[in-house]
Amino acid sequence: MSKENVKINFAGKSIVCRTDTSVGVALWEKGIRHISRSPKYGKPRGMSCARGHCTSCLMRVDGEPNVRTCETPVREGMVVEIQDAGAFYGPPMQKMLSIGGSLFPVGFYYKWFTKPAVLSRFFLDQIRPLTGVGRLPNASHAVAALPAGEEVEVLPSSELGNVGHLIIGAGPSGLMEALQADGPVTIIDDNQEPGGQRAAALEALHSTPGTNFDRFEILVAAHKRLTQLKEELADRPDINFRGGVRAIAGYQPSCVVMRDEFKLETASFDCMTWAAGALDSLGLFPGNDTPGVIGPRAAYRLLQRDGLNVQGQRVLVIGGGLDFWLTAALLESRGATVSLVMTETGYQSEVSAAVDRGWQLTTGLQLSNISSRGENALEATFAPGATTPGPAHSHLKIEAQFAVICGRGKPAYDIPYQLGLELTAQPQCGGYAPRGVQAPRFETNLKSGSSLLVCGEATGALPAQQVLDNKKATSS
Numbered sequence: 001m002s003k004e005n006v007k008i009n010f011a012g013k014s015i016v017c018r019t020d021t022s023v024g025v026a027l028w029e030k031g032i033r034h035i036s037r038s039p040k041y042g043k044p045r046g047m048s049c050a051r052g053h054c055t056s057c058l059m060r061v062d063g064e065p066n067v068r069t070c071e072t073p074v075r076e077g078m079v080v081e082i083q084d085a086g087a088f089y090g091p092p093m094q095k096m097l098s099i100g101g102s103l104f105p106v107g108f109y110y111k112w113f114t115k116p117a118v119l120s121r122f123f124l125d126q127i128r129p130l131t132g133v134g135r136l137p138n139a140s141h142a143v144a145a146l147p148a149g150e151e152v153e154v155l156p157s158s159e160l161g162n163v164g165h166l167i168i169g170a171g172p173s174g175l176m177e178a179l180q181a182d183g184p185v186t187i188i189d190d191n192q193e194p195g196g197q198r199a200a201a202l203e204a205l206h207s208t209p210g211t212n213f214d215r216f217e218i219l220v221a222a223h224k225r226l227t228q229l230k231e232e233l234a235d236r237p238d239i240n241f242r243g244g245v246r247a248i249a250g251y252q253p254s255c256v257v258m259r260d261e262f263k264l265e266t267a268s269f270d271c272m273t274w275a276a277g278a279l280d281s282l283g284l285f286p287g288n289d290t291p292g293v294i295g296p297r298a299a300y301r302l303l304q305r306d307g308l309n310v311q312g313q314r315v316l317v318i319g320g321g322l323d324f325w326l327t328a329a330l331l332e333s334r335g336a337t338v339s340l341v342m343t344e345t346g347y348q349s350e351v352s353a354a355v356d357r358g359w360q361l362t363t364g365l366q367l368s369n370i371s372s373r374g375e376n377a378l379e380a381t382f383a384p385g386a387t388t389p390g391p392a393h394s395h396l397k398i399e400a401q402f403a404v405i406c407g408r409g410k411p412a413y414d415i416p417y418q419l420g421l422e423l424t425a426q427p428q429c430g431g432y433a434p435r436g437v438q439a440p441r442f443e444t445n446l447k448s449g450s451s452l453l454v455c456g457e458a459t460g461a462l463p464a465q466q467v468l469d470n471k472k473a474t475s476s
């Protein structure tokens with residue numbers, strides 16, 4: 001076995017994988033997508049966000065339950081298992097629940113059977129075991145994860161005090177705010193380098209010889225904008241950029257908890273700029289939880305951070321905007337064959353460049369359904385779009401190894417919400433947002449009196465629109 005390889009054990013089988021990757025990607029590269037089950041119905045789940053933000057990749061690793069395998073590096077001899085989610089009643093009950101799912105809508109147990117109290121207690125005792133993420137196989141297995149004498153590692157923590165103006169997110173919007181701010185600013189981002197979630201992918205396309213994506217105007221404009229911002233940042237010693245730092249919680253009145261690989265930190269602020277962007281949102285369609293269906297941000301991380309090998313694979317890319325073109329270009333540069341279904345109009349130069357490259361590109365259809373075809377492939381079915389005329393457009397089926405859905409992202413508002421910002425469901429913004437939010441900036445005061453500015457994709461603004469606006473501004 002080469003020095004660059006390690007062996008891990010999955011389902012009783014030994015798997016040889018690269019050392020420089022995560023457990024989730026190691027399994028994915030071996031064609032294993034189904035790595036967990038949904039707690040309620042026991043439905044197959046695979047990696048979804050690839051950033052430790054959901055629960056789709058939770059597995060038992062060396063006996064330790066609930067390990068996020070998308071962020072866990074492989075190690076020689078590691079034993080990886082699927083957890084027995086919902087095992088209290090077992091698969092037959094899960095199947096019954098699945099059949100009668102409409103009788104058990106999300107959160108029904110909070111709303112029904114609350115009175116009388118004695119009946120409520122009985123009901124909750126019955127219903128609670130249906131949830132949860134599994135049972136430990138036995139007690140000795142659980143403690144085996146921590147050898148005798150070894151202590152649980154606790155991250156050291158420190159208190160930074162008031163940092164004045166704190167910007168969370170160093171994507172284009174966060175950088176622009178930092179560059180325009182008066183006085184010193186601290187800006188943090190969970191990526192090591194400034195530039196946001198697309199920066200590494202744009203940089204890779206730009207710097208890989210022979211990729212030649214110059215005809216994709218949106219990619220050129222996005223890369224140019226990013227380069228400009230990073231150059232300006234390098235000339236500003238009063239802006240303290242801290243990479244690899246993630247904001248993980250907000251406590252009222254104005255405290256933020258942050259962490260990096262080595263420590264936890266708490267800080268208060270007078271002014272916070274929330275530029276944390278958006279999370280992948282796959283949209284509503286049958287099969288949106290099929291393992292192998294991911295969003296563009298997950299695709300960037302899997303391809304760039306984890307080096308996912310897609311050589312020779314067919315990948316379906318659906319949607320529109322900057323992420324659609326960036327995902328397709330990145331996949332092609334890594335040796336994948338892309339099938340594109342574009343759900344937006346416009347982008348004439350990109351469409352003709354794609355056709356000239358020989359990409360399979362279809363327009364005027366909408367996604368009806370995605371289903372698994374075995375462990376390592378899926379099939380998507382499309383129907384004519386609502387406004388598509390004529391018989392030339394009919395139903396279409398496309399098979400691919402995996403699919404990337406590039407829709408509108410869902411604004412990431414978790415920490416402002418924890419700090420007291422009131423949110424309401426606003427579909428036009430892509431999810432929950434403060435009432436009256438207006439892209440690309442939104443200013444308000446938190447209950448603590450500290451000011452909060454939300455900007456960029458966190459307001460529901462579309463990244464493609466921001467790039468094009470910027471292109472117009474710089475060329476006028």
Ligand code: FES
Pocket residue numbers: 046047048049050051052053054055056057058068069070071
């Ligand atoms: S937490 Fe691992 S895929 Fe979301």
